[in-house]
Amino acid sequence: MKVAQIGFGHLGKWHAEKAKKVYGDNFIAIVEVNETLHEGIKSIYPDLIVTSRLQEVINDLDAAVIVTPTTYHYEIIEECLRNNLHVFCEKPLTETFEQSLRIQDVLESKKDLVLQAGHSERFHPCWARLKGTLESSRMLKLTRRAPFKGRGADVDIVQDLMIHDFDLLYYFFNETPLSISANGAKIISNNLDYVSALLTFSGNRTAFVTASRVSVDEQRELVAVNQNGELKVDLLNNFFEKSICENGSFKKVEHSYQRADHLLVEHQEFFNSITKSNPPVVGIKDATVVMKMIDLTLKSIKSGVEVSW
Numbered sequence: 001m002k003v004a005q006i007g008f009g010h011l012g013k014w015h016a017e018k019a020k021k022v023y024g025d026n027f028i029a030i031v032e033v034n035e036t037l038h039e040g041i042k043s044i045y046p047d048l049i050v051t052s053r054l055q056e057v058i059n060d061l062d063a064a065v066i067v068t069p070t071t072y073h074y075e076i077i078e079e080c081l082r083n084n085l086h087v088f089c090e091k092p093l094t095e096t097f098e099q100s101l102r103i104q105d106v107l108e109s110k111k112d113l114v115l116q117a118g119h120s121e122r123f124h125p126c127w128a129r130l131k132g133t134l135e136s137s138r139m140l141k142l143t144r145r146a147p148f149k150g151r152g153a154d155v156d157i158v159q160d161l162m163i164h165d166f167d168l169l170y171y172f173f174n175e176t177p178l179s180i181s182a183n184g185a186k187i188i189s190n191n192l193d194y195v196s197a198l199l200t201f202s203g204n205r206t207a208f209v210t211a212s213r214v215s216v217d218e219q220r221e222l223v224a225v226n227q228n229g230e231l232k233v234d235l236l237n238n239f240f241e242k243s244i245c246e247n248g249s250f251k252k253v254e255h256s257y258q259r260a261d262h263l264l265v266e267h268q269e270f271f272n273s274i275t276k277s278n279p280p281v282v283g284i285k286d287a288t289v290v291m292k293m294i295d296l297t298l299k300s301i302k303s304g305v306e307v308s309w
Contacts, residue, residue, distance in 0.1 A: 001274060002061050004029035007068035007078055008041055010151050011090060014263055015067045016045065022267040029057045052300075058083050063114075063274060066090060074099040081106050081113060088270040090118040091167075092159045093287040097295035100288045107284055114273045116280040117287035120262040126233060126240055127171075129255075131152060133231055133242075134172040137224040140207040142168065145215035148188050153213075156192040157184070158294050162211035166293040167286065168222075169199065169207050171275040176289055177201050181306035182297045187214045198296050237247050 003023045005016055008030055019027045029049035030041055038050045049057055054076070063086035066076050074094045080087050094100045107115055127134075134140070142165040153160075170176070177199040184195035187209070193214045199207045220235035229243040229250060239256040266281075273280045293307075300307045 001026050001063055001271075003027050003065065004049075004054075004057055005065045005067060006031045007066065008032040008034075008037055009067065009069075012067040015065055015090075015267075018264045018267045019259075020045070022271050025128075029062065031057065043077050058085070061085055063087070063270075065270075068239045068305065070095050070159060074103065077103055077115075078106060081110055081115070084110070084113065086114040086270075086274050088116045088118065088266070091120075091287075091290075092155070092163055092294065093117045093139055093291060095155075095159075095285075097288075097291040100284075100291040104288055111301050114270070114280055115284050115287075116266070116270045116273060117282045117284075118266060119164065119282045119286070119290070120266060121164040121168055121235070122282055123142055123173060123260050123265045124223065124235060124257075125260050125261045126238075126255075126257045129257075130231065130233065130235055130240065131172065131231055133226060133228075134224055135174075137172075137226040137231070138203075138205050139225045140169070140172070140205075141223040142207065142209045143221045144210070145212040145217065145219040147215060147218065148193070148213050153189040153191060156298065157195050157211045157213050158192065158297050160211075161213060162197070162209060162297070163290060163294060165209045165222075166212070166290045167282070169209075170286060170289050170293075173201055173205070175201060176309050177293065179308045180293065180296045180300050182300040183304075184301045192298075192301065195297065195301065197300070199293075213223050276293075 003018055003026055012138045029053050031051055033052050035052050041050045064080045066089040070092055073089055077087055077089055144161045179200050180197055182197035184192040187193040194212045197209045222233040224231040229245050231242050234242040238259045241252055241254045243252055269281045272278050296307045
């Protein structure tokens with residue numbers, strides 16, 4: 001299975017490291033349009049083909065890992081699929097919901113191909129222990145705050161950070177929201193830098209999601225409430241705590257967990273999906289649902305009203 005990576009920016013450097021570990025000698029090329037980076041890439045990966053044009057290597061490939069700016073995702077994914085390549089694309093899958101639907105249509109005629117979206121927060125080891133609790137929760141609060149780092153500012157904070165929590169909500173509840181109400185602000189970039197969204201689900205369940213890239217501190221936290229009490233997960237520091245009611249009072253139980261190498265696991269899962277015919281952990285349906293959640297959030301912010309699914 002011959003694999004190439006398309007894009008070698010900040011995140012691309014980490015992807016290439018994992019790709020080399022997982023695909024070994026079958027990782028054969030890096031495509032990077034910025035030719036000033038080529039010498040540096042060759043110094044790290046002297047055995048790889050380094051080119052600025054995908055067409056130079058596309059006929060030799062079986063799979064592509066896409067780590068370019070979001071604005072180029074759609075055209076590259078479409079080209080790869082039409083050339084019968086399996087695709088692992090970093091989030092967000094596409095720039096717009098409509099583009100993700102068109103990718104879905106292309107995949108309908110390419111049923112043997114794997115498309116995996118890079119929603120890395122799926123791979124926290126704690127979910128295996130907590131998913132049952134989260135599925136039964138009535139209220140969820142997800143907070144994701146970070147300092148402004150410049151990269152990623154070509155898209156709204158919704159596509160940059162909030163997308164992770166939208167994917168987690170769909171993973172936990174396995175259903176789409178009934179409605180979304182959101183507001184946001186442009187603070188340091190030309191795109192939305194701070195957004196809050198309220199999502200309602202069936203069974204009178206709600207989720208409140210906040211994402212910021214203008215904070216001094218960094219925070220990735222989930223709080224869930226169900227009939228047994230409260231669950232808090234600190235995704236930054238890798239621990240969770242439960243408040244459990246016993247004899248009319250609550251006690252706190254804490255657990256820590258090892259952080260996984262999310263990118264490495266994503267590449268391993270992509271490889272297994274292709275070689276063992278496993279369904280992708282985050283496939284086209286998941287990615288398209290998340291893209292619609294993003295679309296409705298932005299529409300709610302623009303219109304100032306709640307929007308229905």
